Amino acid sequence: MAKRIAIVEDEAAIRENYAAAFSREGYVVDGYEARRPALDAFESRLPDLVVIDINLKDDVEGGFELCRELRARAADLPIIFLTARDSEFDAVSGLRLGADDYLTKDISLPHLMARVAALFRRLDAMQKPQGTESRITRGDLSIDTERMTIHWQDQSVGLTLTEFWLVHALARYPGHVKNRQQLMDAAQAVLDDNTITSHVKRIRRKFHAIDERFDSIETVYGMGYRWISN
């Protein structure tokens, strides 16, 4: 059965373009231009994935509001913010509200498709029993590439998709310096230096929450980052 994707976006042209792209990939797409109609529609049936713009017409923070309400309704529903707002503050706010990813409209359609596919894959993998062939272990770190989850010292680290890909790219070849371009490619996103820096910062913080002595991601100034296996 085809997955349903809801796009809440006030800009009709973008909405239509994204809808066309998703349809081409075989998804069923519902477009909404504001929070109210979207919520009304979700009342009867929840989609499998929601793409939300933060700024919805006159509803400046409408996307955040919608995300909050949806998250309250369905804890596992994948939610992606796709917005023109590229500020760090907005990204943090969006992720804190429980969004699975925060993307800027710079992202290309293929990248967006890849992410959506990945999110669905993760969702599917969660349903299946854990397989060992898809597991990578680096000391305290264990990566489940199938479910796209990461454990540190056997505790789950709640990473977004982008963060997962970054960690995955680094940890796959410990000791190798990954430059920003390589990391960007791995994360299937167009990110600038600052965004990568803040992503890495966020990742470190999440690991620190579990293990205060975590220092496996090393900054190689001027070059990039590398994973140090303990």
Added chain:
Amino acid sequence: MNLRRQLLLVSLLTLMLPWAGCEFIRETEIALRSGQEQMLAGTARAIAGTMVQYRDKFPARDRSYSVGDQLYIYRLDSRPEIDGYFDDWTLPPASLRSLRGSDGPIRFAVASYAQATYLYVEVADRDVIYATPQSLLVDGASRHADRVTLISNSPSKFSEAFTFAAEAPGRLISYRQSPFGFEAQATITAFWQDIPGGYRVEARIPSGLLGPRLGLIVQNTADPLQAGTRSTSFSGRMPGLAMSTIAELEQVAEELVGPDMRLILTDADGWRVAAAGVLGSGGGEPLGTGFARRLYDLLVERGKEAAFAEPDPLGREQQPYVSAALAGRERGAWFRSADTGTAIVAVAAPITDGVEVIGTVVLQRGTDAILSQRNEGLSRLINVTLITTLVVAGALLGYATWLSRRIRALSIAAEDALETENLASAFPSALAGDEIGDLSRSFSSVVQRLGEYNEYLRSLASKLSHELRTPLAIVTSSLENLEHEELNEASLGYTARAREGADRLRRILSAMSEASRVEELMKHAEPEQFDLRAVLHSTTRAYRDVYKHRLFEFTSSIASAQATGSPELLIQMLDKLVDNAVDFSEDGDTITLSLEMQDDEFLIAVSNPGPELPERMRLQLFDSMVSMRSGNDSRHLGLGLYVARLIAEGHGGHISADNVEGGVCFTVSIPSACNLGATKR
């Protein structure tokens, strides 16, 4: 010239106060004096009118001799001893009249006291030739001795001569020579005294022996056989009328003269015929000798020396104002002694009998009262105006200091505000109601507007990029969709080109919003401790990989540099600087990075060979959207160095660009103990 000097100069205008005061005093003084003068003139005229009735008492004028042929007989106040000394004569030495003698001046005086006439002669004589008893006996007066002769017209109109010659110093016998013969005069007492370089003769002659005309002859010889030279007090054949005060007129004068006044009556030739009265001090205190005195002498019209107002010692009043009166014109005069402070107002009025001037009335009055009054006023005025001037000058100076300090503070604050773009800073004097307050407020609003404008410029890029992002997303997503359609060769080319363009646009937008992202990052950045040297070292290596056509060098004289801040941001800053350095250098050039420690600051320098910076750009270089790249290099919007500056300033540092030998050097100073985020303005 600064404001203080200007106002100090203006305060010099207060010196007008003492000047005006002095002018006022001078005017007052002149008015007072002329009042006194007029009063005196009135009195003098009245006296002159009175004197007309005594016209027969004035000596008759005789044109057969000149004024110079006349002698003046003084009145003595006491009887002099006949001893050859002048000091017991109650006359000033100036009363001695001079004649030219062959060996030097001859000085003499004739005076009277109690029915006797006294003669004093002082002769310069190199060798005194005494008379012999024989020569005295033969013809009464030897021709061959030094002698003094008094010529007189006796009342019986005969000419008589009284000769004084000495056989030896001491008492001598005088001989009288007249048409009736030659005889010794026992009634005449005379004394001859030798003095160095001459001799002196003093004699007393009973007044009855002498006629109205008197003359003096001095015979000086150096050889008993020679007659020698003759000096006379008259030029004609006979001497002129001897003048003296006239008792009747003096009595009248005594009656007419007022207190504190002196009345002098002269005849038509100016000979003093009467003098009465004493000049009083005028009742005031004389001027002192201090500062006021000297200033006064500087300020006030000096007048003639007071001594000239005194009765002429030679008996003939010759002051110009008296001469004017003798010529028939009433005239006033003003005398003052700078030494004693005595001031005298004098008026001379002619006495006319209707036909001609028969004499003058000279009336004098001491004006110390005016002086004193003025003196008191003067010193008060000087004190008051001096204090006023000082107070005004001091006040103006203080005011100017205050004013210039305010303006200075304002100017410094304005410069400061422009420099740091600290718009919140309050300007000094902002609440003042005066022009400086206005100026301050205008400054404030100008700076504020400037700041708003700058802020607008700064936010323009990020706002613009934000607004453009959505339409760009429409374009890109449409293109991406289009690529999935069936397109012919040509359309594929077009879409590819459109994608390229959109891509470029995206990069530009990304660059435009970089500054605001950096600002935001710094707001939330958590400063960490790191080795700046290691960071730079590592980064330099990375640059070698990135920019293959440039050489990179890193120098540092310090072994390690523990800095606080965000290494990522600092690297981003370095990226901008290096990017800039690469753009302005040629292939194969060496770009040098260096790290030094100065005081408490790290100095990071990036220098590259290349064209120099234009001087006018040096300060603007780090502003938003200022680029000195020519042409349309789309990668650069003049934001790179602005971002570098944001990062440097975010670390509490400073960025600057300088031209160095054959290139450009960008220097960033970062405090070693920086508090990232807190120093953010």
